[in-house]
Amino acid sequence: MVVIDATGRPPMASGAVPRPVRSRNPLDHDVPTGREEAWRFTPLRRLRGLLTGPDADGKVSVTVSAPAGIAVEQLDAADPRIGRSYTPADRVAAFALARAGGATAITIPAEAATAEPVVVHLHGESPRAAAGTAAGVAYGHLLVEIGPFASATVVLDHTGSATYAGNVEVHVGHGASLTFVSLQDWDAGAVHVGAHAYSIGRDAKLRSFTVTLGGDLVRLSPTVDYRGPGGDAELNGVFFTDAGQHQEHRLLVTHTPRSCRSRVTYKGALRGDGAHSVWIGDVVINADAVDTDTYELNRNLVLTDGARADSVPNLEILTGEVVGAGHASATGRFDDEALFYLQSRGIPPAEARRLVVHGFFAEVIDRIEVADLRDRIMASVAARLGETPAEDEPATPAGAETVGA
Amino acid sequence: MTAAVSTLEIRNLHVSVETEEGPREILRGVDLTVRTGETHAIMGPNGSGKSTLSYSIAGHPKYTVTDGSITLDGEDVLALGVDARARAGIFLAMQYPVEIPGVSVSNFLRSSATAVRGEAPKLRTWVKEVKASMEALEMDPSFAERGVNEGFSGGEKKRHEILQMALLKPKIAVLDETDSGLDVDALRIVSGGIEAVRAKGETGILLITHYTRILRYIKPEFVHVMAAGRIVDEGGPELAAVLEDSGYDRYVKGGGAAAPAGAGAVS
Numbered sequence A: 001m002v003v004i005d006a007t008g009r010p011p012m013a014s015g016a017v018p019r020p021v022r023s024r025n026p027l028d029h030d031v032p033t034g035r036e037e038a039w040r041f042t043p044l045r046r047l048r049g050l051l052t053g054p055d056a057d058g059k060v061s062v063t064v065s066a067p068a069g070i071a072v073e074q075l076d077a078a079d080p081r082i083g084r085s086y087t088p089a090d091r092v093a094a095f096a097l098a099r100a101g102g103a104t105a106i107t108i109p110a111e112a113a114t115a116e117p118v119v120v121h122l123h124g125e126s127p128r129a130a131a132g133t134a135a136g137v138a139y140g141h142l143l144v145e146i147g148p149f150a151s152a153t154v155v156l157d158h159t160g161s162a163t164y165a166g167n168v169e170v171h172v173g174h175g176a177s178l179t180f181v182s183l184q185d186w187d188a189g190a191v192h193v194g195a196h197a198y199s200i201g202r203d204a205k206l207r208s209f210t211v212t213l214g215g216d217l218v219r220l221s222p223t224v225d226y227r228g229p230g231g232d233a234e235l236n237g238v239f240f241t242d243a244g245q246h247q248e249h250r251l252l253v254t255h256t257p258r259s260c261r262s263r264v265t266y267k268g269a270l271r272g273d274g275a276h277s278v279w280i281g282d283v284v285i286n287a288d289a290v291d292t293d294t295y296e297l298n299r300n301l302v303l304t305d306g307a308r309a310d311s312v313p314n315l316e317i318l319t320g321e322v323v324g325a326g327h328a329s330a331t332g333r334f335d336d337e338a339l340f341y342l343q344s345r346g347i348p349p350a351e352a353r354r355l356v357v358h359g360f361f362a363e364v365i366d367r368i369e370v371a372d373l374r375d376r377i378m379a380s381v382a383a384r385l386g387e388t389p390a391e392d393e394p395a396t397p398a399g400a401e402t403v404g405a
Numbered sequence B: 001m002t003a004a005v006s007t008l009e010i011r012n013l014h015v016s017v018e019t020e021e022g023p024r025e026i027l028r029g030v031d032l033t034v035r036t037g038e039t040h041a042i043m044g045p046n047g048s049g050k051s052t053l054s055y056s057i058a059g060h061p062k063y064t065v066t067d068g069s070i071t072l073d074g075e076d077v078l079a080l081g082v083d084a085r086a087r088a089g090i091f092l093a094m095q096y097p098v099e100i101p102g103v104s105v106s107n108f109l110r111s112s113a114t115a116v117r118g119e120a121p122k123l124r125t126w127v128k129e130v131k132a133s134m135e136a137l138e139m140d141p142s143f144a145e146r147g148v149n150e151g152f153s154g155g156e157k158k159r160h161e162i163l164q165m166a167l168l169k170p171k172i173a174v175l176d177e178t179d180s181g182l183d184v185d186a187l188r189i190v191s192g193g194i195e196a197v198r199a200k201g202e203t204g205i206l207l208i209t210h211y212t213r214i215l216r217y218i219k220p221e222f223v224h225v226m227a228a229g230r231i232v233d234e235g236g237p238e239l240a241a242v243l244e245d246s247g248y249d250r251y252v253k254g255g256g257a258a259a260p261a262g263a264g265a266v267s
């Protein structure tokens, strides 16, 4: 793709990663004004009051389909397992924890090896709402615990519509291996704000995929912490931001034990007026985290004028002894030469663009080993690409922006 | 059974590109006729406008035709979009094929064949057809699963271009320096692929080259010399032999591509 702006700053030159207030009490978190680093990209008015913790007047139903041997429980609010891996880092997350009234817990026993994925359907019950019309408010909390040396695949499938604040805590046991997919396939009217906290045990491996396609506003904050050396976290993401949508992914990976690895790869495509994506990639390598290996990448493909992609990688390194630490961010247009090449083989312009977008995402999506899901995501992207009449004019320059930290 | 003969006619073609200093004329009146079954070579020094001619035939948006015409069997090619030209039977093997990350060769070939043939080829015969064509070009089957031109070596890119030509069966194929950057082995294989298409007699080939070595494998009936945006000399295979010995010096005495209009047109 054509690179408009690449942030190739040497890692050591990056700024300090902000440390948020952490508290379960919503009132310990200031009401944002919109000028804070953590909120400056988010259109606060479109959060539909989630910052003030309104009473729930909507519903997100949770249905779990799990292979035998996997425990699915409803925990009450006082259960000590809730909040073990995650302390809210902002007001919406604190309200979500306070108002969820318990949690759905999924526990994969030690040494279990389940080939079949656990699928959690989270369905917003508000009647199919158009963009801009308020869907009912709902809160949720989900706990996923993978026992030591177990291996599992867990899929969260968000559909329907709601104004939803929901946290997810994922506790990966020592030596365990988890593939975790969170698919945001909301209807157009949904608002979804959530913290996805991953706690990685010693020698454990996480492969996560965050796929955001639908919704009016989606703001997810995936965080990774390691509880021992040898942890490996792969955070993959794909988003397709259509006209009027705001999709924000704020990642924070904190390397504290030694010899852990992290890889962040997010790819986004944007199209149409007012499409806005935000990607924040914060990585902290603490003083004792020697032998750390980290790389984060965000690539955005801006398909039309009027769309805006903000991309801010930030790496803070407090030890000199790392294996690797790097980041890259690039936002560009369709590669006109690639489109010409495809068309010169008889492929019509709209299909050529579809192929290029498909290929752009395939690098990430093809890593998902659940074939059904992979196909559904690609089909959803294709449908969204084909939905509105694609202008047959190649996109003209300007309109894309990359913002440095 | 032979297909009807198709004719690509280029008349008085003038082509400009947009540069920072304004439009710059690169082609200054090119005339050329290529029929199916014929093989033409266009030879010329670097910068003489050979790629510009190829891109203009294929319809690359960077090149603006300011005068003249291109027709295929009387139909106005210049009025067609890039994809429609390909579907009409024009093929360009590019000098620098483009990478399309994440789009597999097999998906790409099938999409192209579907577009050019007007219907999706039957899966069973298609698989056989691709396999046979790949074998002829000594391409490993694993190639089909790679991204289009992604990380391909120079030789792999050119084989891939010729593979596409073999599968798309164009009426007119323009091969822009398909020979350049190939080692002896790759040149032999790629030439074999071109020769196989030519032998069917259903494709007119416009072989663009800077060197004469590919002409040891593929014998053109017509040789054209291009310099400073014009065809400055024409002849049969014997002209290639002359160029082999004397090079382009006598055509570019005036200073080659950067020369003002009229220079280099010595014949």
Ligand SMILES: Nc1ncnc2c1ncn2[C@@H]1O[C@H](COP(=O)(O)OP(=O)(O)O)[C@@H](O)[C@H]1O
Residues within 6 Å of the ligand: B017, B018, B019, B026, B044, B045, B046, B047, B048, B049, B050, B051, B052, B053, B062, B257, B258
């Ligand atoms: N897109 C372009 N922009 C500016 N100049 C160009 C462009 N394409 C070709 N040219 C110029 O036109 C001339 C002919 O180029 P080209 O057609 O590539 O020649 P050849 O293929 O014979 O080497 C050269 O001087 C080249 O620099």
Ligand SMILES: [Mg+2]
Residues within 6 Å of the ligand: B050, B051, B052, B095, B176, B177
């Ligand atoms: Mg050239």
